[in-house]
């Protein structure tokens with residue numbers, strides 16, 4: 076089997092790792108660095124660039140460079156580089172292509188498989204798009220793993236004998252994630268996850284930029300916001316200042332020629348003390364409290380029961396973070412892990428687990444949860460926008476739950492199933508995930524016919540939804556799942572034309588018969604595995620890739636024998 080690498084695709088930086096001899100090892104990029112800036116761009120010659128090269132270019136030609144693309148993933152926003160416009164998926168793919176290139180170079184092997192971590196609080200669409208970016212980059216995404224779970228895996232590997240409650244606090248460049256885990260006997264159980272995917276180091280930079288700009292305006296009556304270059308320099312300098320203040324008590328911000336006023340260059344010249352910085356960013360750090368409260372409440376654990384707070388993410392280097400945790404939870408956090416590597420290491424460990432790279436006795440078992448409430452829109456005569464919960468948040472995954480509803484109108488023959496994610500009782504305040512219609516409901520008086528809706532949430536944090544009519548057995552479903560979507564895009568119906576078709580015909584027929592049999596539907600995980608492998612097999616046959624076809628066949632036979 077091909078080596079699977081673990082990738083921490085961060086807002087500011089990206090890292091990759093692999094497991095060797097039972098331990099995670101960080102992979103260095105083409106410039107011999109472990110940490111790769113999450114920047115992509117187009118250089119003067121029109122070539123695509125990524126990593127440090129792109130970050131350096133950002134200072135000189137921001138219009139040809141993109142940073143912090145992860146913040147836009149899952150949105151329809153376009154990013155322009157030069158004259159071209161790109162989706163966040165396309166630009167993330169370029170970054171992943173670079174990771175694929177340097178990992179292949181480093182490992183002297185063509186890397187084609189990866190486990191990619193995402194913030195636990197990423198929604199379904201953001202997860203889908205991350206997989207899509209991997210696929211575009213030529214990486215088959217074996218698993219999407221929650222970042223704090225990854226960090227906990229990295230911690231767990233070295234502390235397997237411990238019995239404890241661990242709070243993973245991950246404050247990165249763009250996202251904040253908090254997760255509570257329980258560890259015992261080598262089992263790492265995620266109790267609850269929460270966070271804010273619009274909170275990170277970037278917000279501290281912006282706050283400081285605003286403050287510096289205000290000081291500048293007071294002195295010079297010029298707004299730096301009017302000038303892109305001035306803003307790029309201001310951002311660079313604000314971030315440097317923030318980082319310096321993690322180890323020093325004050326920092327002198329000096330940009331000699333930041334902007335011109337009536338042809339005269341003006342300097343940004345301001346000293347910022349640690350106290351000033353902490354005062355202006357206090358309100359940002361306080362935004363971490365709500366997610367912490369949610370996690371404690373959902374896992375029914377008191378702050379006094381937490382044994383360790385583990386810090387992950389570059390922004391936890393700010394002394395303000397430890398101070399705030401101490402004040403809020405009365406616990407001194409530990410710096411047990413390298414905050415820059417922990418997530419990539421954990422992703423590599425997950426990849427190792429998938430590949431069977433660990434000895435039985437040193438293997439970690441990990442269970443995760445879904446951080447969002449999932450449900451459907453229901454109409455009950457009074458309200459037509461009520462969210463009815465099917466899977467509550469922080470339930471251990473994989474999870475399958477169902478709810479049964481009744482028809483609301485006389486002689487109603489179809490029903491539309493709208494799927495939402497979020498914590499509000501009103502669907503319109505939640506996040507719409509998708510919808511489909513179930514037809515052929517027998518025409519009866521309102522309330523007679525039932526509609527059963529089943530949600531099945533898989534290990535990648537993605538959702539399959541099925542609706543069925545118990546009285547007739549009719550059903551319909553959607554898969555809010557990228558792997559599934561990519562699948563339907565490619566037509567494999569021509570597999571029979573391949574010279575290899577004959578030798579796999581029997582197993583394909585067996586699998587198809589199984590899929591059609593009425594009992595199968597009640598086992599969604601089974602159905603899913605069957606469909607996935609059937610597709611892979613047909614695709615491999617069509618592509619005349621005998622090796623992959625044999626692998627898929629073996630998988631199918633295993634599933635069928637189960």
Ligand SMILES: Nc1ncnc2c1ncn2[C@@H]1O[C@H](COP(=O)(O)OP(=O)(O)OP(=O)(O)O)[C@@H](O)[C@H]1O
Pocket residue numbers: 084085086087088089113145246247248249250251275276277314317318319321387388389390391392393414415
């Ligand atoms: N010494 C430091 N003091 C303060 N902040 C720092 C320091 N070093 C790095 N940072 C900040 O850490 C952030 C990057 O952290 P990290 O690389 O963990 O984020 P990421 O993984 O890219 O983002 P995310 O996990 O949110 O997607 C940046 O905002 C950076 O300014």
Ligand SMILES: [Mg+2]
Pocket residue numbers: 083085086222247248388418
């Ligand atoms: Mg991160």
